[in-house]
Amino acid sequence: MKRGLTLAVVMLGLLAGSAQAAPFTPELEADYASALAWWGVASPPLCSSMTEELLPTDPLQTATDKGGARATQPSQIQPCQIMVFEDSIQPGCWEEMEIRHEVGHLLGYSHNTDPLSIMNADWDYGYWCPGDIEAAETQAAAEAQAARRKDWATWRAMRRACRVARGPYRARCWTELRELRRFIRA
Secondary structure, eight states: OHHHHHHHHHHHHHHHHHTTOBOOOHHHHHHHHHHHHHHTOSSOTTOSSEEEEEESSOTTOOTTOOOSEEEOOOOSSSOEEEEEETTTOOTTHHHHHHHHHHHHHHTTOOOBOOTTOTTBTTOOHHHHOHHHHHHHHHHHHHHHHHHHHHHHHHHHHHHHHHHHOOTHHHHHHHHHHHHHHHHHHO
């Protein structure tokens, strides 16, 4: 009885989410086609039919669940479904690998413990998407450099203001300028 009730709750959750579902975007369709090609199939052979849905959020998400997609287990009597959740999916390589992982489920594969496998429940982003990590590091370095240039521009403007300052503000201005310089150099 408890198992039947749990299944009913899960099915209701999926149906509730389906009401807000949208079809895959062209990018998601391309990622899905790429995943099928990577696995070497034209479609999941264990599925009687296939639906792809884009949902705003995962109705079954837990606090520890980091997935941006979910797939049903293949069945000859029940249609297969792959769902992507807009609030959890990251564009680019991550999205493609997440869909590749879910297509693996549609092909009948379950999670494994190999840390470098795409079917690991916590697949290694750095291994599967090294270009994204390098791009993020390059972007972070460029943003840090731009922020540093902006800080030095602020320091120069403040130094000009301190040079013309008069009265008691002048000493405080130079003290703040020295503190800003220490902050920028740190």
